[in-house]
Amino acid sequence: MINRRDFLKIAGVSIMSGLGSVSALNVIKDNILEASEYLPPSGAITAKRWGMVIDVSKFKTDENFKKVIDACHRIHNVPDLGNPKDEIKWIWTDTFKHTFPGQETEHMPEALEHKPFVLLCNHCENPPCVRVCPTKATFKTKEGITQMDYHRCIGCRFCMAACPFGARSFNWKDPQHFIKEENKEYPTRTKGVVEKCNFCIERLAKGLMPACVEVSNGAIVFGDMNDPNSDVRKILSSHYAIRRKNELGTRPSVYYIIGGNENA
Amino acid sequence: MLEKALSGSKKYWLWMTFLLVLIGIGVISYLYQFRVGLGITGMSRDVSWGFYIGQFTFLVGVAASAVMIVLPYYLHNYKQFGKITILGEFLAIPSVMMCLLFIFVDMGQPMRILNVLLHPTPNSILFWDAMVLNGYLVLNLIVGWTVLGADRKGFPPPKWIKPFIYLSIVWAPSIHIVTAFLYAGLPGRHFWLSAIMAARFLASAFSSGPALLIILALIIRKVTKFDPGKEAIQALGKIVTYFMIANVLFLGFEFFTAFYSNIPGHMHPFQYLYSGLEGHEKLVPMMWISSILAIVALGLLIFPRIRRNETLLAIACVAVFLSLWIDKGFGLIIGGFVPNPFEKVTEYWPTLPETLIVLGVWAIGFLILTALYKIAVTVREETAGVELEH
Numbered sequence: 001m002i003n004r005r006d007f008l009k010i011a012g013v014s015i016m017s018g019l020g021s022v023s024a025l026n027v028i029k030d031n032i033l034e035a036s037e038y039l040p041p042s043g044a045i046t047a048k049r050w051g052m053v054i055d056v057s058k059f060k061t062d063e064n065f066k067k068v069i070d071a072c073h074r075i076h077n078v079p080d081l082g083n084p085k086d087e088i089k090w091i092w093t094d095t096f097k098h099t100f101p102g103q104e105t106e107h108m109p110e111a112l113e114h115k116p117f118v119l120l121c122n123h124c125e126n127p128p129c130v131r132v133c134p135t136k137a138t139f140k141t142k143e144g145i146t147q148m149d150y151h152r153c154i155g156c157r158f159c160m161a162a163c164p165f166g167a168r169s170f171n172w173k174d175p176q177h178f179i180k181e182e183n184k185e186y187p188t189r190t191k192g193v194v195e196k197c198n199f200c201i202e203r204l205a206k207g208l209m210p211a212c213v214e215v216s217n218g219a220i221v222f223g224d225m226n227d228p229n230s231d232v233r234k235i236l237s238s239h240y241a242i243r244r245k246n247e248l249g250t251r252p253s254v255y256y257i258i259g260g261n262e263n264a
Numbered sequence: 265m266l267e268k269a270l271s272g273s274k275k276y277w278l279w280m281t282f283l284l285v286l287i288g289i290g291v292i293s294y295l296y297q298f299r300v301g302l303g304i305t306g307m308s309r310d311v312s313w314g315f316y317i318g319q320f321t322f323l324v325g326v327a328a329s330a331v332m333i334v335l336p337y338y339l340h341n342y343k344q345f346g347k348i349t350i351l352g353e354f355l356a357i358p359s360v361m362m363c364l365l366f367i368f369v370d371m372g373q374p375m376r377i378l379n380v381l382l383h384p385t386p387n388s389i390l391f392w393d394a395m396v397l398n399g400y401l402v403l404n405l406i407v408g409w410t411v412l413g414a415d416r417k418g419f420p421p422p423k424w425i426k427p428f429i430y431l432s433i434v435w436a437p438s439i440h441i442v443t444a445f446l447y448a449g450l451p452g453r454h455f456w457l458s459a460i461m462a463a464r465f466l467a468s469a470f471s472s473g474p475a476l477l478i479i480l481a482l483i484i485r486k487v488t489k490f491d492p493g494k495e496a497i498q499a500l501g502k503i504v505t506y507f508m509i510a511n512v513l514f515l516g517f518e519f520f521t522a523f524y525s526n527i528p529g530h531m532h533p534f535q536y537l538y539s540g541l542e543g544h545e546k547l548v549p550m551m552w553i554s555s556i557l558a559i560v561a562l563g564l565l566i567f568p569r570i571r572r573n574e575t576l577l578a579i580a581c582v583a584v585f586l587s588l589w590i591d592k593g594f595g596l597i598i599g600g601f602v603p604n605p606f607e608k609v610t611e612y613w614p615t616l617p618e619t620l621i622v623l624g625v626w627a628i629g630f631l632i633l634t635a636l637y638k639i640a641v642t643v644r645e646e647t648a649g650v651e652l653e654h
Contacts, residue, residue: 155372164452
């Protein structure tokens with residue numbers, strides 16, 4: 001027979017564990033809410049999964065690259081700290097060898113070998129940075145953008161170690177003094193947080209294409225990777241395109257058409 | 265029992281004052297970092313973790329000292345360790361505290377650190393690492409304090425403590441495995457992406473932790489009336505020997521896989537660390553010192569006759585400790601970032617304020633360690649000769 005004392009013990013333990021699991025459920029529920037609270041404002045352009053195709057051959061002069069980089073860095077208040085150690089960049093260029101390490105061959109066309117390529121966050125479908133973030137400061141939106149909450153980031157830089165594409169920059173110092181001309185429409189960051197390209201989520205919300213796409217003269221095409229009739233899908237179905245470090249399985253959303261002028 | 269840390273000889277207070285000065289310098293340096301940002305360190309966009317995270321990683325290993333004594337004593341009834349279980353547990357406490365402090369000083373936004381608990385994220389290994397480290401700290405505090413408290417009164421420890429002791433034994437490997445998983449699951453970091461990483465962490469932990477414990481036990485015997493016991497020290501020496509052999513072997517396995525497969529991405533970090541890459545060789549001397557120390561240590565440890573000489577054993581333990589301090593506290597972290605994801609080399613070296621902060625954290629650790637050991641040793645001196653059944 002169960003006596004009163006034992007009964008109370010069991011009852012107490014049951015209530016405690018019940019309370020515990022209820023609060024655990026609440027935590028899980030909160031997170032689902034957090035992710036689904038977002039509703040696109042009217043006038044926004046939306047997609048199931050945003051993606052980008054960069055036609056390398058359409059970047060012809062240094063001016064073409066500069067325009068794209070400046071447009072992005074200006075509207076997003078990306079500071080210029082003037083040294084590689086503290087450097088913050090959302091979009092930049094590098095050579096084939098450094099953009100696609102391990103893909104370079106010994107006898108590739110010289111023009112291709114020395115040509116700059118545009119690099120930015122790949123907004124991977126399966127992003128390691130989101131997986132490792134201990135606070136969900138980096139997360140995936142429903143539209144496939146790898147987005148950041150600068151106010152939640154604790155600056156542990158686990159995401160920088162996890163990103164195989166070197167897409168992330170850290171504010172080693174207070175960036176405020178290094179912004180040439182502040183754009184009041186977009187927040188500046190504080191020291192001690194990570195930042196990166198956001199696929200111009202704030203422009204998409206207003207029905208505008210990403211800044212780099214807008215000034216690229218058609219060299220960068222942006223659209224819905226899950227819509228077979230989108231521009232990006234049409235280009236990909238007729239041109240062979242590559243992604244950076246495809247073998248790692250992060251499934252980047254940024255494609256590169258390398259082919260040269262005949263494909264343009 | 266805390267009051268026992270507040271009375272001591274002149275030498276005791278001189279040592280504590282020295283540590284407090286180091287802590288003061290560290291705190292001032294940290295305030296500077298807090299104001300200006302982590303830009304005052306040598307870390308960069310390419311090498312985004314450095315000395316702090318290296319020290320954290322190394323000290324997780326040192327915290328293992330406890331289990332290597334507690335396990336043989338409680339599970340195998342190895343009586344010789346009875347007197348020093350407390351030394352192991354009281355070394356684990358400041359080690360884990362230093363780990364947590366090193367993570368704290370590495371944060372870009374330290375005031376937001378509780379976000380880790382406010383927004384628990386089970387898919388992040390860092391979340392689990394925070395859980396297992398804090399858990400290990402609490403377990404060792406409970407066990408160490410309770411057992412010592414009972415000893416002081418001349419009673420055997422209460423029965424309810426046993427489950428905590430067994431839990432601490434099972435818990436200990438988790439702190440190394442989870443810390444290894446911080447690194448070993450990242451795509452694109454060839455140096456870390458290795459299944460043997462966790463095994464290497466365990467081997468280096470179970471050699472560096474007990475090595476430090478031997479050094480501390482020898483110091484205690486010299487400066488106090490408490491003798492940790494010749495047999496206990498020799499048994500610890502055997503533990504250090506076997507795990508150091510395993511550790512060096514595991515490193516050898518990494519070399520074999522990288523160089524026999526001849527895959528450039530796998531070879532590059534090893535080349536950078538041990539011979540330099542594209543003319544960059546800042547870490548090469550350090551890594552060779554580490555290797556030479558490891559060989560010297562093994563040379564002294566493997567032969568029982570040499571190992572039985574306590575002076576030579578002490579030298580071997582210092583060699584093990586320094587070798588692994590370089591290997592794990594420095595090379596392992598930097599090697600993961602060089603070359604960077606673009607296959608370019610950016611080097612790293614800590615700055616002066618960064619080094620002072622590191623020294624400050626170590627000084628905090630040693631201050632806590634000294635106070636705890638003072639308490640333990642005083643209790644032991646008072647109950648000298650009274651053998652207690654645990």
